[in-house]
Amino acid sequence: MEDKPLPNVFFHFRFKFLAVTAIAFLFYIILTGASEIEKFADSPQFKLMGPFFIFSGILFLLFRKVPIKCPHCHKIVSTKKDWTCPNCGKSQGKERILADKCLHCRQVPDIASCTHCKKEFRL
Numbered sequence: 001m002e003d004k005p006l007p008n009v010f011f012h013f014r015f016k017f018l019a020v021t022a023i024a025f026l027f028y029i030i031l032t033g034a035s036e037i038e039k040f041a042d043s044p045q046f047k048l049m050g051p052f053f054i055f056s057g058i059l060f061l062l063f064r065k066v067p068i069k070c071p072h073c074h075k076i077v078s079t080k081k082d083w084t085c086p087n088c089g090k091s092q093g094k095e096r097i098l099a100d101k102c103l104h105c106r107q108v109p110d111i112a113s114c115t116h117c118k119k120e121f122r123l
């Protein structure tokens with residue numbers, strides 16, 4: 001049997017992308033903002049911070065819920081289900097989001113299986 005790498009659905013990549021964007025934005029604020037605190041509070045960069053972090057927070061919540069497309073059968077798989085942890089092999093016992101840590105071993109799952117075809121893929 002061939003040891004093919006599991007197809008990746010780039011689920012965790014969504015959050016990495018968001019984190020990188022937030023860090024890049026912070027660098028932009030630090031590098032272009034006024035050096036004195038009083039001036040900084042009046043700068044357009046400072047006024048952008050609030051909306052940016054609210055927007056990032058909303059995106060983060062959305063990213064957790066946006067379903068995954070199974071790379072095997074191309075059907076939509078919900079990110080919220082009673083998943084089995086690939087690290088300790090235990091079921092969660094209730095519906096949980098795949099971005100959450102395992103209730104038993106506190107590891108974030110990196111592999112999930114499709115609810116339709118039961119095949120596995122990387123998150």
Ligand SMILES: [Zn+2]
Binds near residue numbers: 089
């Ligand atoms: Zn576990």
Ligand SMILES: [Zn+2]
Binds near residue numbers: 070072
């Ligand atoms: Zn499938």
